[in-house]
């Protein structure tokens with residue numbers, strides 16, 4: 475390898491432009507995140523997740539009749555195959571819900587008869603998986619606890635239906651608005667680790683099931699999607715804001731990471747966090763349970779003062795989910811359900827102008843040496 479190539483090596487590919495996209499861009503200077511040119515925060519206030527899924531996958535916002543068709547498709551396609559229900563029944567209650575999602579995608583792919591998908595078929599599979607995954611996840615979640623899977627009892631959006639599937643209670647319009655906003659804000663984020671994994675798999679001309687499975691595997695880790703669960707576990711350890719202050723200072727002295735803070739790209743702040751913080755505050759007031767909001771604010775203040783680190787999208791999202799009554803192990807799976815839209819858009823974009831993604835490595839091992847037979851080692 476030439477010297478110029480090794481000189482370009484950057485650990486963790488930080489700031490490396492690894493490809494081009496027209497799906498999404500991040501501007502860390504003004505904390506902006508654009509989906510196909512539209513501000514993600516504006517979309518989270520004004521659109522529903524179905525519209526954003528269409529925007530990301532088709533490249534434009536849907537017209538009324540297109541939205542109606544997609545809404546209907548998500549409802550029609552939600553039924554999961556019977557063989558999958560059998561598989562889900564065998565996955566223990568103690569399993570990670572992320573493993574349940576990964577297995578579901580992989581299993582649905584395995585029982586498909588067709589193995590060579592055109593771009594159009596790949597798109598239809600994407601929509602079908604977006605429809606099915608909440609039901610696969612919640613079927614396992616409730617059946618593994620020997621409880622019935624809740625019925626959807628009123629006309630709700632995609633995100634609202636998910637919330638009712640989790641809690642068994644009809645969400646009110648504010649709760650539906652909040653969970654919908656969270657689904658939109660998590661839907662896409664440029665070349666993050668899981669999206670990059672999905673694109674790498676798609677670039678080998680493998681299929682969408684394999685690419686999505688790669689994405690779920692990468693998203694599971696605590697440095698990526700898993701941070702929202704860890705952030706809530708952390709908040710729950712504290713009994714008051716002053717207890718949180720002392721605990722966080724201790725952790726920082728021990729050089730421990732505070733989950734839900736810091737970001738590879740946003741160094742000044744993450745615009746998504748401001749939206750989720752506002753909703754967390756409103757929910758805390760509405761539910762009359764301000765304790766964890768106050769604890770969260772104190773943690774934010776201390777981490778900012780001591781490390782200069784702002785919260786990322788995961789920190790206040792975690793609190794929002796907690797206040798919506800969602801069990802903690804489902805926080806990262808929500809990220810999957812939402813990011814399905816972004817991953818699908820990236821897989822399709824990769825296929826539309828494919829070149830195998832195959833970088834080089836900066837070799838740091840020994841120089842070439844002679845083989846040593848086993849009795850002389």
Ligand SMILES: CC(C)(COP(=O)(O)OP(=O)(O)OC[C@H]1O[C@@H](n2cnc3c(N)ncnc32)[C@H](O)[C@@H]1OP(=O)(O)O)[C@@H](O)C(=O)NCCC(=O)NCCS
Pocket residue numbers: 486696697698699701730731732733734735736737738739781783786787788
């Ligand atoms: C997201 C993350 C992996 C980005 O990592 P990165 O770009 O590699 O940043 P670095 O780990 O190099 O961090 C730079 C400095 O900030 C510190 N830092 C970063 N995130 C921190 C955190 N959450 N808590 C405490 N310190 C943190 C690092 O220890 C490092 O300090 P040092 O210079 O004294 O060694 C990292 O911020 C992190 O682990 N955050 C917690 C997990 C999380 O919330 N992930 C969700 C991301 S959306």
